[in-house]
Structures are given as structure tokens and as C-alpha cells.
Amino acid sequence: MPTTKTDAIFRIRLGTRRSPLALAQSGMVARSLEAAHPGLDVELVPIVTTGDVVTGDLARFGGKGLFTKELEGGLLDGSLDLAVHSLKDLPVTFPEELIIAAHPQRADARDVLVSEDAEDLDGLPEGAIVLTGALRRRAQILMRRPDLRVEPIRGNVDTRLRKWRDTRAGGVILAGAGLHRLALLHLPVYPVPPEVMLPAPGQGTLALQVRAGGMAAPLCKVLDDPDTARSAEAERRVVAAFGGDCSLPLGAWARADGGNGHLRLTALLATPDGRHSARGEAVGATPQEAAGACVAAMRENGADEVLERIRG
Secondary structure, X not given: OOOOHHHOOEEEEEEEEOOHHHHHHHHHHHHHHHHHOOOEEEEEXXXXXXXXXXXXXXXXXXXXXXXXXXXXHHHHHOOOOEEEEEHHHOOOOOOOOEEEEEOOOOOOOOEEEEOOOOOOHHHOOOOOEEEEOOHHHHHHHHHHOOOXXXXXXXXXXXXXXXXXXXXXXXXXXXEHHHHHHOOOOOOOEEEOOOOOOOOOOOOOOEEEEEEOOOOHHHHHHHHOOHHHHHHHHHHHHHHHHOOOOOOOOEEEEEEEOOOOOOEEEEEEEEOOOOOOEEEEEEEEXXXXXXXXXXXXXXXXXXXXXXXXXXXX
């Protein structure tokens, strides 16, 4: 007879934000863990994070780490055994008592344009409004189409889609992985090639964060995808090289380079107005090698000067 929730041999508590996307992602992880470990019951513990209630510019209040603070607090005080994060929202540095136990296989890393007016950025009418909540997206839109009006937007996916409909904007840019996980691909969705818009570091990747030495760490290992983990490390090393701030207008995309185990890493740092940018690309046998060479190429192309303009 199959094991039921009431017959569970042991239970772990998985902390998650309350947004529909976070719940969908955490539910997916919970089901995968239960399938991999018969007798395991994964209890979802929804938590409202500071980032969910703060209005306005997140950078003024601490950046994207506001979406992880309460979840990490639960891991540290023992009220949670596991937290599932969108890796792009997880700061590069976090408490040393915590580790990322697994990166499940990455979903599509690309951004997408949701629009009823065009199938790509080039097809939007002159002066059209494009909605986005990310400085990285804003910068790259304006680099390609300085005539477009890029307006800020915050909130969960449903909120952003509702504003797009209500304002009749030309389009809204979102992460394709999120729309896929919410089964919203019936919308007019058009992937934006990475050559046009580099994804955020870690976009499409989940991070399973646990206490080092805790009971959840070995349970999560079964979900780890080595290729995803290598790409995640390379991309996050680029973030760390420029100050470790995941709210920077910074794109980074690592992927396998042929069948030799090497990584190709492309990264871009740009001012939010798109007027100044520095790009780099490199291939390396390890995430460290790829990131080191890519960052060096970016600096040769003026990345430090771009960073000064952003900070200024």
C-alpha cells in the first residue's frame, strides 16, 4: 500500500514566499522530494517576507535580499528545514551556517516579451510603453530601442500582467520560467534571445537552501543537477566581482560549450539608461576559470567605469 501523508515516516518543513509563483515552485520541489524519498512528508510553510510588503525601490531598503531574510531566519532558528528560492533573488553572500544543498535542473533562462502589438522588441511601435521591474531589462531595452518608454512595475506575475492589460502598454518583460511554472503560456509570449537581452544571473534556476549539517541537506542532494550548479556558480561569481548586489543592471548567462565539459559565460553591465555598457565573454574548464576570464574581459571593456556611473 502506498505511503500517505498520515503514514509519513518523517517530515520536513519547507519555507516559501506566499506568491503564486513561489508556491508553485516550492510545491514542485516538495513533490519531487516526496517521490524520491518514500515516507517523507514535506510541509509547505508560507511566509510573508519584507520584500513582499515593501513598496517602492527595493534598493533603498536592502535590495532583493528582502525576499529571503525571513526564510533564512527560519532556517537559522530551526522553525524551517528547507527554503526554496529563485536563485536570482538570493544574495551572493548569506549566513555561513546555511548552504545551498541543490540546484534542480534549470528551466528556460530567457526573458520573454508579453505583447499583443509585436513579437519582438524591434516590432514595437515607436514610443511604445514597455513595463519591467528590472534595471537590467530596462538598460538592455534602451540599448536596442532608445525610443521606447520603459516604465517600472512591481508585484507578482499576476499583478504585472494585470497592469499590462489595464494600461494597454505595448508589452511587459517577464522571466519565461515563471510563466511556464504558472502554466501561463497561453498568453502572447515571445522569448527574447539572450543575444538581445542577457538573463539575470541564476534566472530560471531554483536554490534549495538548508542548514549545514541539517537533516534536509542529504535529502535534497538527489535533486541537484551538476550542469545547473556549475552555471549558477559561474554567473554568481560575476555578481560577486562587481559588489555582490543582485539588483545591479547586470546580465550573465553560462551554458555548456560543446561536449568537453567547458562553460561559455557571457555577461553585461550597463547603466539603467542603456547609454554605457561593458560586455565580456569567455570559455573556461571550471566556473571559476570562466568567471575570472569573463570579468577580466568586462573590465577591459570599461566595466569599472560603468559601475562608477551606476553607483554615482
